[in-house]
Amino acid sequence: MASGVNRQPFGLRLLTYGFIVVWLIAAAFPFLWTFWGSFKVELDFFSIADWTNAIFGRRTEMTYGTPFTMAGYEGAWVQGEFWRSVINTGIVCFFVVCSSLTIGTLGGYALSRSGYRYTFWLLIIALIFRAMPPITLVSGYMLPFFEWNVWGILPTTIIVLVAINQPFTLWMLHSFFQNIPKELDESARVDGCTQFQAFRHVIVPVMWPGVITTGLFSFLLAYNDFAVTSMLLNEENRTMIPAIAAFLGSTYNEGQIMFAVAAVVSATAPLFFLVMFFQRQIVAGLTQGAVKG
Amino acid sequence: MLLFIAAPIVSVVLQSLHTPHGAVLVEAETCTPLSGCILETTIDQEATRELREAEPLGRLVGFDIYLDRGHLAFAEVAEAWRQSDDLGEFWTSLMNLPFYRAMAFTLTFTFIVTPLMVILGLVIAFAVNSLHRHLKGLVIFFSLLPFTVTPLIGSLILFWMIDSRGILGDALVYLVGDPSFSLKASTGLMWVSLIVYGIWHAAPFAFVVFYAGLQTLPMEQIEAARIDGATRWQQVRYVVVPHLMPLVTFVALIQLMDNFRVFEPIVGFNAEAHATSLSWIIFNDLGGETRQFSAAATSSVLTIIGVTILLSPVLVRTWRDFRDKK
The missing domain is CATH 1.10.3720.10 (MetI-like)
Structure with missing residues (x-):
C-alpha cells in the first residue's frame, strides 16, 4: 500500500533518471575512454585535428593497417x-x-x-x-x-x-x-x-x-x-x-x-x-x- | 594474547615517533636545507662523512628548521607584514613562501571538496535508492570505480582527458572559442580541475555510506509524517536528513582527514607549478638527488599537527561514546 502513495511524480522520476545517467557517465566514461584509447597511437589518443579520430583510430589504421594496435602494451610490458x-x-x-x-x-x-x-x-x-x-x-x-x-x-x-x-x-x-x-x-x-x-x-x-x-x-x-x-x-x-x-x-x-x-x-x-x-x-x-x- | 596486539602497535608508535624526534632534535649533517647546504658538502667531503658516521641523525639545532624559509618562516612573514601596505600585497608575498602556498591549497582543497562531495554523494544516494532493484547493482558497480581505482591512475586518466588535445580539453577549447585555451596554463583553472577530481574520487564513498543509511530508514516515522500531511520535500527535510545526520558528520570527518593529505592528484596532474600540498612538499624533499631528511621531517611534524587539529572533534566524540558505554 505504501508504494502506491509513495510513487514519484513523473517530473521527479525523470530528473532522477537523468541525474543517474549523468553520474554514470561521469564515473565510467573516463575509464572506457582510456581503455578504448589505449589501443590507438598517440596521435589518435590526443587528436588535435579531429576528436572522432580517437574513436575510429584513423591514424592508427594508417600506421598499422588496423584501427587497433597493441603497440602501447608491447612497449610497456616488453x-x-x-x-x-x-x-x-x-x-x-x-x-x-x-x-x-x-x-x-x-x-x-x-x-x-x-x-x-x-x-x-x-x-x-x-x-x-x-x-x-x-x-x-x-x-x-x-x-x-x-x-x-x-x-x-x-x-x-x-x-x-x-x-x-x-x-x-x-x-x-x-x-x-x-x-x-x-x-x-x-x-x-x-x-x-x-x-x-x-x-x-x-x-x-x-x-x-x-x-x-x-x-x-x-x-x-x-x-x-x-x-x-x-x-x-x-x-x-x-x-x-x-x-x-x-x-x-x-x-x-x-x-x-x-x-x-x-x-x-x-x-x-x-x-x-x-x-x-x-x-x-x-x-x-x-x-x-x-x-x- | 595482549602481546599480539601490543607489539605491532608499539612498533608503529616507535616507528612513527622517529619522525617528530628526527625533526625536533636533528638537522641534516651539513647545514640548513637551503642553498648553503650544497656548498658545504662539496668543500669538505671527508669531514662530512666522518661526522655523518659519528652522528647518523645529525646535529642538534632545536626549532631552527621550523622557523626557516621553507617552513613556518616567521621572520619572512613579519618582514612581509611590515613592508606591505595592504592585505593584498601581504597575501602575495605570503604566497611566495612554500609552506604557506601549500597550506593555502591544502586548506582550499579540503574545505571545498568535502562539503561538495557530501552533497553529491547524498544526491546520488537518493537517486539510486529510488531505482528499480535490478538496476541498483549495476549502478553501484560503476559508481564504486572512481573510488577504488588508484588515486594516481584516476588522476592520470582525467588529466589525459583534460589535456588540451584530450577530449574534454578539446571540448572546452571549442566552448571557449580560444584555440590556445588550456587548463594547465592558469593556477585558478588547475585548482578547479584538482578540486573536480577530488569530488569525483571521493563522492562514491559518501554515496555508499548514505545509501546504506537509507536502507535503515524508519518507515513508521515517514508514514506518520505522510499521514500528518507532510509533502515529499518535507519528509526528506524533517525525517530523512536528520536520520542521516550522524553519517554526514562521519563522512565529512573522514574526508577532511583524507583531503588534507591530498598528494597523488598533484603528481598525476603534473600541477606542481600551480598547486602544492604539505604531503607534496615532503615527497619533494625526500626525493631527488638531495634527500633533505630534516626538512621533510619538519614538514611531516607540521602535517601531523594539522591532522591532529582536524581530528580532535572525532577523538572527543569517541571518548564520549566510550565513557557513556561504561
Whole structure:
C-alpha cells in the first residue's frame, strides 16, 4: 500500500533518471575512454585535428593497417619491463595482506574481548595513525633504512606497509569481533576450552566475512600505494604505481605516452574485476564503521 | 594474547615517533636545507662523512628548521607584514613562501571538496535508492570505480582527458572559442580541475555510506509524517536528513582527514607549478638527488599537527561514546 502513495511524480522520476545517467557517465566514461584509447597511437589518443579520430583510430589504421594496435602494451610490458613491476606488486600485495590479516585478526579479537581501559587508548592511537598521511611516516623510515642498508628491497617495504595498514585492520576487525556475541566463546570456555581453543574452534569458523572484507581493503591499500613504494623501493623492485609515474617522467620526452596509457589500463583491470566480484564486501566494509557510529 | 596486539602497535608508535624526534632534535649533517647546504658538502667531503658516521641523525639545532624559509618562516612573514601596505600585497608575498602556498591549497582543497562531495554523494544516494532493484547493482558497480581505482591512475586518466588535445580539453577549447585555451596554463583553472577530481574520487564513498543509511530508514516515522500531511520535500527535510545526520558528520570527518593529505592528484596532474600540498612538499624533499631528511621531517611534524587539529572533534566524540558505554 505504501508504494502506491509513495510513487514519484513523473517530473521527479525523470530528473532522477537523468541525474543517474549523468553520474554514470561521469564515473565510467573516463575509464572506457582510456581503455578504448589505449589501443590507438598517440596521435589518435590526443587528436588535435579531429576528436572522432580517437574513436575510429584513423591514424592508427594508417600506421598499422588496423584501427587497433597493441603497440602501447608491447612497449610497456616488453620494452618498459612492466611485467617486473607486476610481479613485484603481486609479491607485495600477497605478503601485506597475509601478515596484516594475521596480526589484525589476533589483535582485533583480543581487543574486543578485553574490557580494560587501555584497550580504548590503543584503539584511539590506531585511529590517529589511520589519519596520518603515510608520507609523513616515510620520512621517519628512510634515514634508518639507509643506515642499515635495507633501503630499496621488497621485505622492508612490506613491513612498512603492514605497519601503516595495521591500525586500520585492527580497528575494522575489532568492530567486527565486537558484533560476534561474547556468549559464543564464553560457552566454549565453560565447556572446558582454553581461550585459544575457543578462538580456534568457535570464532575462526564464523569470522571469514569480516576477514575477507578487511583483506580486500588491505589489498587495495597495498595495491594503490604510491607514496611509500615510490620512496622506499629502488628501480628494479618498483611496484606498478611508481613504475607508471616513472614512465611519465621519461615518456614526455620520447613521445611514447602510450606506454603509460597501456600501463594504466593494465593496472586498472585487476581493480575492475575486484570491484565486480567483491562489490558486496566492499560496500559492507565502507559502511560498517559508519552505520554503527 | 595482549602481546599480539601490543607489539605491532608499539612498533608503529616507535616507528612513527622517529619522525617528530628526527625533526625536533636533528638537522641534516651539513647545514640548513637551503642553498648553503650544497656548498658545504662539496668543500669538505671527508669531514662530512666522518661526522655523518659519528652522528647518523645529525646535529642538534632545536626549532631552527621550523622557523626557516621553507617552513613556518616567521621572520619572512613579519618582514612581509611590515613592508606591505595592504592585505593584498601581504597575501602575495605570503604566497611566495612554500609552506604557506601549500597550506593555502591544502586548506582550499579540503574545505571545498568535502562539503561538495557530501552533497553529491547524498544526491546520488537518493537517486539510486529510488531505482528499480535490478538496476541498483549495476549502478553501484560503476559508481564504486572512481573510488577504488588508484588515486594516481584516476588522476592520470582525467588529466589525459583534460589535456588540451584530450577530449574534454578539446571540448572546452571549442566552448571557449580560444584555440590556445588550456587548463594547465592558469593556477585558478588547475585548482578547479584538482578540486573536480577530488569530488569525483571521493563522492562514491559518501554515496555508499548514505545509501546504506537509507536502507535503515524508519518507515513508521515517514508514514506518520505522510499521514500528518507532510509533502515529499518535507519528509526528506524533517525525517530523512536528520536520520542521516550522524553519517554526514562521519563522512565529512573522514574526508577532511583524507583531503588534507591530498598528494597523488598533484603528481598525476603534473600541477606542481600551480598547486602544492604539505604531503607534496615532503615527497619533494625526500626525493631527488638531495634527500633533505630534516626538512621533510619538519614538514611531516607540521602535517601531523594539522591532522591532529582536524581530528580532535572525532577523538572527543569517541571518548564520549566510550565513557557513556561504561
